[in-house]
Amino acid sequence: MSETSKNSRRSFLKGAAAAGVGAVAAATTARAQGTPDPLITEVQPWATGLGDGVDATPYGLPIEYEADVVRRNVPWLTADPISSINFTPIHALDGTITPQGCAFERHHSGAIDLRKEDYRLMINGLVDQPLVFTYEDLERFARINRVFFCECAANTGMEWAGAQLNGAQFTHGMIHNMEYSGVPLRTLLEEAGVKPEGKWVYVEGADASSNGRSIPLEKALDDVLVAFKANGEALRKEHGYPVRLVVPGWEGNMWIKWLRRIEVMEGPVESREETSKYTDTLANGTSRKWTWVMDAKSIVTSPSPQAPIKHGPGPLVITGLAWSGRGAIKRVDVSKDGGKTWETARLANPGQPMALTRFYLDTSWDGKEMLLQARAMDETGYVQPTKKMLREVRGENSVYHNNCIQTWWVKETGEAENVEVS
């Protein structure tokens, strides 16, 4: 809490939170017990003076008091911030939609400037007619709106070696969930006419990394979108402006940003990103490839290391997110004792296929330590496993696809820490 604030009450609260929960609880109690709250009894500046005019902020940003709710990176992870990744502040968000401005970014050669006027999309390869589309062309196809999560295959990857990073943002923040507006890839492929020998599409970005992935035609024709809006507005530069691919339920690396080319092929290209990276080496040295689907997973976002309990015992909302690349989330269970006993949480809304689901456990905290866990189940009956179960099958050398149950040790002070349990 480094900033100095003009708002003394906020400073006090923040300081108290940093100092420990007891102070906050005591302050609240003291006010309730007799001293009138000056925030109520005294006319405050905002209740007498004037606020900003409608011309002050043509495009609004979060109020300054939310300045800590931002993407963060882990500098030691990568050699360079240009080819790197950052993390969504999931500990501080609610609902399911991720605002674009704080949705995690991963690029391989930096986020590029590409104007709509300079945008071209080519479809070539095993098609009746290779085509070039402009941005305006894409807007003339019938489009649809869908909400999907995008998760990097490496999300939670740093936790394979043990409990490492203290915060849901860092352990589980390589994910976002947006409402996309775009044209089904199927529509564009049909416009070009796929030849019978076409079995795969290779999709490629316009940036210098030329990031490209091979996708089976069956998936390409099923639910893949060529998207140009997210959460109602143009894609942000860092999310692939003006056009990106949306590959529901599959690893984020396949969601090609700055999409420039779709080639219909007989076989996969076996590009760098689908051979040397995004493959999973097992204990015997053999590696799984084409592990596209993101397994069912969940995380308690609050309380968590970056979102401690600030109120003392009594009513407590435990909340988090669950998702599955195989379909809709059906159920989320929460354990307060490290997995000995479980109770079923309330889903804020029925799970939607390949989209984030918000869960709540509206409970009462006795002020004692908790070992908090969440466990997701999807509509195929898949149950989120423990890290031990994953290691038994996959060995100790995994990098990607860590969907294990996470444990937060919530202490009597309300602070929480990332731990591993037996």
Added chain:
Amino acid sequence: MSKYPNLLFAGTALFAFLANPVMADKLGLGRPALPEEIAAWNLDVSPDGTGLPVGSGSVEDGEMVFSDNCASCHGEFAEGVDNWPKLAGGKDTLDRKDPVKTVGSYWPYLSTTWDYVHRSMPFGAAQTMSADDTYAIVAYILYSNDLVEDDFVLSNENFLEVEMPNADGFIVDDRETAEAAFWGEPCMENCKESVEITMHASVLDVTPDTVDDAAPAEQPAAEEVAAAEPASSEPAAEPATEPAAEPAAEPAADIDPALIAAGEKVFKKCKACHQIGEGAENKVGPELNSVIGRTAGTVEGFKYSDPMIAAGEGGLVWTDATLAEFLANPRKSMKGTKMSFSGLKKEEDQKAIAAYLGSFSN
């Protein structure tokens, strides 16, 4: 195991029927792609060699090209500098703890190497390698992995004859059978006899400080980094600082702001190796704060090439003019420089970059 496909495709088919617009006919949108356009973009190379252009390159030539274009990050022997990717070594490590995954030990197809070098490298100057230079670089990488002899010449004709050691090391995703036990009814009560905390994240203490952004995270020990390396294509390395191109200094009053802005764009070509602005550090190249007016080869802590040090000792000071001369063709104007950059040919780019760099000079 058919849980996934059945449900998924049955589910989405229904979805499509209910919500997707009907698209019976083609709309006639877009225009035919011209052969020249397809040729310009359709560069990918498949494992069977489809897409490889005619050409060749020797290990001997490759050593030179690699040294000029790749070695600053990947090392003269493809061994990797500062934890940038190792391209060689790692033989027989895949079934051990922390396997070393290189072109030789891990990559199943040679086409992947050729394709990636040709389209995506060098970092910061992608798509500048000719076909012959790419063959030469790939030949050198093979040599560095002891897969070919030093007189080897790689070409489109013998490309498929090269055997990759880990070609048979991959299986297709088998989670639905290998991990079938993950489907089922979960335990709700008395699921464990006892629960003990076995590891604390706070012990490792590698979480970035989210309260005070200015404090960089403590650098973890190298082996911890290796264990923690995520997905990221690029390897764990020293803690990086803030992104390089944040313009920190106020532009000098007498320099055209538009020129500085243009220079900032040109600087994108430099960012892969050089940092500038507040907190800039030496990376592959030296940090560039106050470079204008500085004697060449004098940034503390940066290991310059001998010719660069000699030039500084000989009195070379970076001015708009000397910088322009150097940047026009670095390796020609200073033989033996470590800077593997093809150069800024346009005079306007040279002026713009000088203005931009000058805006960070006192």
